[in-house]
Amino acid sequence: MAAIANSQKASLVAIVGNPNVGKSVLFNRLTGRYVTVSNYPGTTVEVSKGTASAYRKRFTVVDTPGMYSMSPITEEERVSRKLLMEERPDLVIHVVDAKNLQRMLPLTLQLIEAGFAVVLVMNMMDEAEKHGLRIDAIELQNRLGIPVVPAACLHGRGIDVLRDVVHGQLGG
Ligand SMILES: Nc1nc2c(ncn2[C@@H]2O[C@H](COP(=O)(O)OP(=O)(O)OP(=O)(O)O)[C@@H](O)[C@H]2O)c(=O)[nH]1
Numbered sequence: 001m002a003a004i005a006n007s008q009k010a011s012l013v014a015i016v017g018n019p020n021v022g023k024s025v026l027f028n029r030l031t032g033r034y035v036t037v038s039n040y041p042g043t044t045v046e047v048s049k050g051t052a053s054a055y056r057k058r059f060t061v062v063d064t065p066g067m068y069s070m071s072p073i074t075e076e077e078r079v080s081r082k083l084l085m086e087e088r089p090d091l092v093i094h095v096v097d098a099k100n101l102q103r104m105l106p107l108t109l110q111l112i113e114a115g116f117a118v119v120l121v122m123n124m125m126d127e128a129e130k131h132g133l134r135i136d137a138i139e140l141q142n143r144l145g146i147p148v149v150p151a152a153c154l155h156g157r158g159i160d161v162l163r164d165v166v167h168g169q170l171g172g
């Protein structure tokens with residue numbers, strides 16, 4: 001019956017993080033051509049949704065406006081928080097700038113505390129390396145208790161690993 005075939009809703013994956021860390025670049029890498037951009041209801045803030053896949057599993061990806069914390073100040077932050085709390089994504093990809101890890105990790109902890117399944121994407125590794133920064137992703141992963149994926153989304157680095165991790169997190 002069609003109703004049964006359609007009853008399995010596609011998983012929702014939300015990309016969140018500070019402004020300007022590469023969320024939209026990652027969103028574009030993960031999604032294909034079928035992307036919808038709309039104003040979040042009652043606001044002028046734009047939210048993009050698209051479909052991505054890992055192996056043959058398809059999932060919906062939403063690109064959220066930049067947020068610094070779960071305690072919103074700006075309209076963008078209010079939208080991102082509302083989206084997270086109301087849509088309760090199956091997985092949250094927290095994108096951070098590897099050059100500014102310390103400043104950005106508090107949001108990772110807030111997301112974990114809020115009960116979300118979180119994957120940390122350490123983006124801009126190309127720039128971090130140019131600055132001579134060396135980050136022990138395994139140690140960070142062990143301390144946080146969530147998957148950590150080093151990436152340079154602009155150059156496509158880390159995307160395949162992230163797809164694998166997302167696939168695993170969504171139940172394979
Ligand atoms: N060097 C480098 N630049 C990157 C990387 N990823 C993204 N960028 C650049 O960072 C800038 C911001 O990228 P966006 O994807 O627009 O960032 P965003 O997080 O969506 O920003 P907001 O939507 O404003 O919150 C752009 O100029 C990108 O080209 C990366 O891995 N390495």
Ligand SMILES: [Mg+2]
Nearest residue numbers: 023024025063
């Ligand atoms: Mg963006």
